[in-house]
Amino acid sequence: MSIRMARDRGLLCPQVFCDFCKLRIEDAKGGNFEYRVDEAAAPMEPVFFSHKRCSDSLRASRDPRGMWYCDELWLFPVQLGTSLSVDLKKAEVAANSL
Numbered sequence: 154m155s156i157r158m159a160r161d162r163g164l165l166c167p168q169v170f171c172d173f174c175k176l177r178i179e180d181a182k183g184g185n186f187e188y189r190v191d192e193a194a195a196p197m198e199p200v201f202f203s204h205k206r207c208s209d210s211l212r213a214s215r216d217p218r219g220m221w222y223c224d225e226l227w228l229f230p231v232q233l234g235t236s237l238s239v240d241l242k243k244a245e246v247a248a249n250s251l
């Protein structure tokens with residue numbers, strides 16, 4: 154899993170690391186989340202995170218079966234929050250007050 158807790162500006166917070174180069178993705182605009190699906194569009198593996206520059210290399214290093222789906226990393230927290238029924242506005246206020 155490429156999400157790890159680490160200290161940032163004095164606080165422990167989740168950080169995302171590239172599944173190819175293993176370096177931290179410091180700006181969501183430079184990253185993707187991606188996953189392979191089978192012919193029925195069912196996910197085949199866990200989600201991978203990558204720098205955009207590492208995406209092709211990540212895919213080439215994995216099992217070639219299936220088809221890759223990919224989205225911008227900045228969408229991930231919103232989509233995850235939605236799937237967890239999180240009130241995103243309330244969560245943002247609470248997280249920024251820690």
Ligand SMILES: [Zn+2]
Binds near residue numbers: 173176
């Ligand atoms: Zn990378």
